[in-house]
Amino acid sequence: MDKVAIRVSGEKNFFEEVRSEAARLDRSPSWLLAHCVGAILPRLASSIVVAGPLHAKGEKPKASEQTFFVPRDLVETCGKLAARLGMSSDDVLAYAWLAGRDGIRAMPSS
Numbered sequence: 001m002d003k004v005a006i007r008v009s010g011e012k013n014f015f016e017e018v019r020s021e022a023a024r025l026d027r028s029p030s031w032l033l034a035h036c037v038g039a040i041l042p043r044l045a046s047s048i049v050v051a052g053p054l055h056a057k058g059e060k061p062k063a064s065e066q067t068f069f070v071p072r073d074l075v076e077t078c079g080k081l082a083a084r085l086g087m088s089s090d091d092v093l094a095y096a097w098l099a100g101r102d103g104i105r106a107m108p109s110s
Contacts (some may be wrong), residue, residue, distance in 0.1 A: 002072045008033075009090045012064050018097065026110035034070040036100035037078055037093060043082045044092065 015029075022029040082092045 003030075003069045004072045004075055005067050005069050006075055006089075007067055008093055009065050010094060014094065014097065015064060015066050017101070020099070021104050024059050024109050025104070025107055028069075029066075030070055032066040033093065033097065034074055034103065036041050036096040036104065037070070037074055039103070040076055040092075040096040040099050041074070041081065043099075044085065044095075045077075 006032075018029045018032055023030045025032070035064055078092050082089045085092075087095075
């Protein structure tokens, strides 16, 4: 599987939560994020409503950046959907995490 590095901007607590859950599951943060994005892409692909950003303009908290390594095809699909829906790729990733984190938390620890 061909993987690429992506720089993700987000709130510090987003990265802390992803790292914490990844450690609990004995998985990498990259795997966890790819899992969430892969699960949400079909729902986003069927969306006909343009989604707005998760934060109103001017309200976005100071962002941090972190690098994740995810499958190239997942990144390409995510980017195309983000453009079609009028969202940034970072918003799609944040949405995927928010939509999938309860399922992640329900996974048994390794």
